[in-house]
Amino acid sequence: MPLKSLEIVGMSCGHCVKAVTMALQDLPGVDVKDVKVGQALIDADDHVVTTAELTAAIEEAGFTLASVRAA
Incomplete structure (x- = not known):
């Protein structure tokens, strides 16, 4: 699987990191x-x-x- 770097706007804290991590982990075919x-x-x-x-x-x-x- 190709490594990708996502630039995400609006994140400012650890809670934001957790929310994005959980959202991405729920997608099939994605390894965070x-x-x-x-x-x-x-x-x-x-x-x-x-x-x-x-x-x-x-x-x-x-x-x-x-x-x-691409990362």
């Missing part, structure tokens, strides 16, 4: 490697999870996915 304020590092299977699904999960947690790039 690291989450910190403003950024998440994940392994994601492009055949299982789309960028739109990543965006929706992060938005449901209360944040905005600003960018996705």
Whole structure:
């Protein structure tokens, strides 16, 4: 699975990190490697999870996915 770096806007604390971690862990095809304020590092299977699904999960947690790039 390709490693991806997600830039996430609106995170400011440990609670935010936990909320994003839980949101991403719930998605099939996603292995969360690291989450910190403003950024998440994940392994994601492009055949299982789309960028739109990543965006929706992060938005449901209360944040905005600003960018996705290869890590």
